[in-house]
Amino acid sequence: MSHLDLIGSKKRKRGERVFRFKSFGESGYPVEFIGPFRETVKALLEFGHLETNSSREIPSWSFQLEFHRHHPVQILLFVVEEPVEASLNRHCNQCQYVGWGHHMICNKKYHFLLPSKDTVAAYLNCEGNSNNNRAGSGNGKSNLLELQGHIMHGVFHSNGFGHLLSVNGVEMGSDLAGHHIMEFWDRLCTGLRARKVSLNDNSQKRGMELRLLHGLGYGEPWFGRWGYEFARGTFCVTRSMYQKAIEAIQGMPLYLLIHHLGTSNHEIPVIFSRYQALSDHSLVTLGDLFNFMLELKSRLPTENSIDTYNSGITAETNCRWSPKRVEMATRVIVEALKRAEFRWVSRQEVRDAARAYIGDTGLLDFVLKSLGNHIVGNYLVRRSLNPVTKVLEYCLEDISNVLPNQEGSFMTNQRVKERYKISSLQLMKDIFYLYKCILKDRKPALGAGIFSAISVASRIILDSKYLIKEYSGDLPFKVELGFEGKLNIYCTVLLRSNKEVQAEGTEKAMPPYECVTLKNIATIDELKQEVQRNFREMYWGLRSLVVESVLNLNANGTDLVFGLVEVGRKLVFQGSTKEQGIMNGQIYECGLNSHVVDCPCGAKDEDGERMVSCDICEVWQHTRCVRIPNTVEIPHIFLCNRCEQEIVLLPSLP
Template identity: 80%
Template sequence: MSHLDVIIGSKKRKRSGERAFRFKSFGKPGYPVEFVGSFRENVKALLEFGHVESNSATEMPSWSFQLEVHRQTQILLFVVEEAVETSLNRQYCKHCQYVGWGHHLICNKKYHFLLSSKDTAAAYINSCEGDSNNVRAGCANGKSNMLELQGHIMHGVFHSNGFGHLLSVNGVEMDSDLAGHLIMAFWDRLCTGLRARISERTEVEFVPLFGRKVSLKDISQKRGMELRLLHGLAYGEPWFGRWGYKFGRGTFCVTQPMYQKAIEAIQGMPLRLLIHELGTSNHDVGVILSRYQALSDHSLISLGDLFHFMLELKSRLPKENCIDSYNPGILVETTCRWSPKRVEMATRVIVEALKRAEFRWVSRQEVRDAARSYIGDTGLLDFVLKSLGNHIVGNYLVRRSLNPVTKVLEYCLEDISNVLPNQEGLAITNPRVMARYKITRVQLMKDIVYLYKYILKDQKPAQGTGIFSAVSVAAGIILDSKYLIKEYFGDLPLKVELGFEGKLNIYCTVLLRNNELEADEGEKAMPPYECVTLKNNATIDDLQVEVQRSFREIYMGLRSFVVESALNLNAQGTDLVFGLVEVGRKLVFEGRTKEQGIITEQIHESGRNNEVVDCPCGAKEDDGERMVSCDICEVWQHTRCVRIPNTEETPHIFLCTRCEQEIVHLPFLP
């Protein structure tokens, strides 16, 4: 019986010995296994706890883990082992190419980790056990329908060298049972565990070791808003940044410095200039800005301040309750020793004193002295002055700021009657007007979406000049920064580790020398360091044999690799490894493949790609964006860069600008 039957509601009883794992703990050290070896060893150790899917007719081995989210909610984790010979697509990894890892050697295996919903699990059962002979043939030919199905809660893949790609995350927005942050926490635990290099119980000192990297393409959205732009504006990093993912590679030739400058520019856009540019063309934007300025405890100066405050407010605001952005003065706490009536009276006196200042900034002491003519309780005045800053009182916003020169608190009134409904006196009595300033989560999200679309995304032609042109350019750069990378570092002991059962962990890589590979390019061809485990009485010859075995097992192009020498180790083959390797030493072994005439390009992820990319944006490589090829010179360019809208199909005949100009200047034929 398969775990699939349990998940989709089969009435068969679960087999004895099968185990359900806690979803929120799965992947932590010791649950279900201690991750103490290399990536391959850790994967094998994890799969020993999985249930072998015997009902799969595919040639790809697969395992399943039953994960319990809640007592009544269970999901299924599939692990599918895909060999390069049975790959569903071409052997080259397009994700590696797009993120800039085209120089990596092709691995022999990939491991797909899939969190499947009930729908995808049921679809897999139906496709491989249905009555259709065509479907059965598809499964038998190695077409793993589980990998082809869409709608997985999560799909991540690792190459056998430990590098990986997070291909999809479908949270609540896609009708998933799990929120996106829970899925990402699960994925991060897996990545961290599988990349663990040294047991935490090993008492040695460490230095950083070259880590394994995981990439993702950030196209996540929420209510039509691109999260990489929304969170970049509010927090200076994408939504995935909370798990350590950072800029990896931009499309359309966007670089990391360009991305960082765009983030700083769009975050620092002054709100006053934006309001000035809008003028009277949009009344709603002014109302929204004043609403959240009144709710904030400090002045919202920039566009980044505004969006940061709104997103933080959303995280703290109860789903059902609301807060009142209209305040006749201040919110009186239940522990306040003055009655609300006395607080409101003191507020009126202070506002009238500020009115007499004719909207100029006045010091706290000056305001306090003017109010003392009417309010003798200085404690009450101090309380109100402390609490009143950046609150709406009637038609006025009471601003409070620290003078940067005198370091003295100053107050000023700002007339906001032009952006608020007409009000009489200092209190709002109209229920409709009061309801307008009740902030719920629904209203807050509407305001965020409105500002996002009006200021950042759907700008009108009139907004194409001035400060809005800078906003548009910065937003475009951020949206073109889709590929994110996180590096999971391991550790290298400062001395050779004498592990359990008298074994040594040595960290090695290889340098492939072929006729096609020049000597000065050797460093580029070096794979990442691998952890090689030896007995403490192993010799240099034993080490070379183990290095050969490990790298042959990992990489397709090194299946016949033979070690010839160690570049940075002067030793004889019979010398013992233990005691010979110096503190912090990493070993590089040089060798060749037995196969004659091996083509270097065919063993790297980039392959032998004869396509030439030369786009006006400066791109020289395929970055995953839509491209079109010139029918004369066959050079590829982005459709966006040659002004072909994404909503239109590429033309049947396309000529680049250079070829067009050459044709125009050709002499007429007789």
């Protein structure tokens, strides 16, 4: 990998196929993706350009991709095949953190990279230095795989389980937006028949954590639009805790927030009123508000603005009442609501009060129907359906602090219309302001009572980092009778020598089921040989696997598989390995797990968060749980609470 010809890759334009970025990975482009991952990835690489200067130990291929045909943006995709022997660390931390530590280590990993301009420059700079100082550089490791800041970096194990390690969109200087990168990655995973793919969600937008922002607005993380869901939380957060946190923070009533924050922060009520005026339905909860703002952001042009002043009543050209009569009826209704002193009033009460001045009930019904969530003078007329009585109710909201000294009707006041406009920049400023005041830098008023739920829920959502999308799951694909007289069967292997693993349960000892294809005239012995070949090729700890028997099938070696084993049957094969020098625990992604994790939060396994070990009992705990801030270095000597108490209780020496 340290000899990748990146300069040559950029210069190759003639005679080499250029693929469309927005179609790459679709079925038939560039290849028909048929079979399990280990076969589809090999079929894809046949269309790549094998790097001539790449190391034999770590071969790599490149693909030229074109984003726009009329305004070409050339992108290079590199696929690097990393054998386990060349890896700096055989064990995969991502597998351990997401809960796949029981998986066996695969013989190969496939890295899919979209390098950025900065990572290419950093690589070439390191490569130049290592060429000049080859004698003292050791292995150098000026490795493209180790650099941070790629547009995209994803990795697959040869069994089809993968991890999306990084996505860097426009904010990080990329020519591609984040959603374009994710659509590309999702097509790759689908086409290659990946099984499950995980990611560690640290996505941000202008300093805002997207898993919190989108959790509040949509009830799911930003990656949720591509099917990624909660898999595992850090600090022992569970799926149930995550769902309850989402519900709690989304359901926070806006009127309570305004009541507690409005006196000390006048900007928050202004923002609430601004978007209520724009919405065609009542914004009752914090989730309603953020959902509306995020949806508006997705529809709003970057440079343009839309008018939040709603003049829908006069827009109807077939209205049988003159604008003057509509305006008069509107004033009467607003005056009736004023007398209600800003409380919610039923539609019938408003209508009855207005009839003392307007005898035309049809006109009143028309105005009441059209008036909800409109600005009239210095007031916002709000309309909502009472969830208990199921009756429409109206209420006035004074927005004079937004539009001071504004008088006149909602139809003729041009100054109101000019003042109440929203741009994309203003919208992002408002989202950031609310995020900071309510979710991030919470005021003392939000630290007690019902508002303490905001702090707790925000923390739980931020701790829900590990997401998984299931593409083809534990079973690689639908099993059926193959073409040309071939038979497909699900198979896995249980090692006979794994006594200590079997004591914990056979699930850890068995790799995921693989689809094995053989002729329908094959015998049980031939099936064993095919299973042995497939699992030797895939797993590092099974390179010397010898399949001995079928645990859940009573058959002789010469019996025909076809007719004895139905299509889709799961078979478990027992075997043993003769590899010397490999301990059983070392063949799994979690390793030997020699250290003990026992944190006050309840965690019993590593989850990727910063930890500290007690110098007496050597038990590991999260630094956050033992009140060591991330801004403070881990102390050289650390004692856990239990060991401290035991020392205190020891009798004094004479």
